[in-house]
Amino acid sequence: MKSMVRTSLRxxxxxxxPLAVAETHTINQQDKTFSAEEITIKVGDTITFPNSxxxxxxxxxxxxxxxxxxxxxGQGESPSVTFDASGTVEVExxxxxxxxxxxxxxx
Ligand SMILES: [Cu+2]
Numbered sequence: 001m002k003s004m005v006r007t008s009l010r011x012x013x014x015x016x017x018p019l020a021v022a023e024t025h026t027i028n029q030q031d032k033t034f035s036a037e038e039i040t041i042k043v044g045d046t047i048t049f050p051n052s053x054x055x056x057x058x059x060x061x062x063x064x065x066x067x068x069x070x071x072x073x074g075q076g077e078s079p080s081v082t083f084d085a086s087g088t089v090e091v092e093x094x095x096x097x098x099x100x101x102x103x104x105x106x107x
Contacts, residue, residue, distance in 0.1 A: 024048060024080070027101060029057050034091070034101040042106055043086050050078035058094035065089045065105060 022044035028035035030052040041047065049059045051073055059079075060069040065087030070079045072095070083089065086107045093099035 022046065022082075026050065028052055029059070029093075029099070032093075032096045032099060034099055036101065038102045038104070040104040040106060041083060043083060045105075046080050046082045047103070048078050048080040051075050056095060057099075059091060060094055061089050061091045063087070063089040066103075069094075 023041070024046045025039060025041055026035070026048050027039065028050050032053065039047070049057075049070060051057050052075065054075050056072045056074050058070065058072045061067060065085055066081065066083050066089045068081050070081070073079060083103070083105045086105045089103040089105060091101040091103060
């Protein structure tokens, strides 16, 4: 009987685990700066990078944790990136060298 309860609990744990819902965060780009200098997120989370400036940005990262390049995009566009591994991600803009953001992706 005890082992049946244990098995049931394990089954419930398996069913519940995937419901630890991934979150979506927003890092706005305005006045040639990211809306945060640092953000901590969890593996599986997504960050959207809306461009609120009347000129182009090109958000990218050369970090091993997450390598990406969103390309050149204009005002009102809002591309996103999902982070599938833990670690540190340094984010820059190819057009504005002063733009810098650090993302800590935690397990
Ligand atoms: Cu930029």
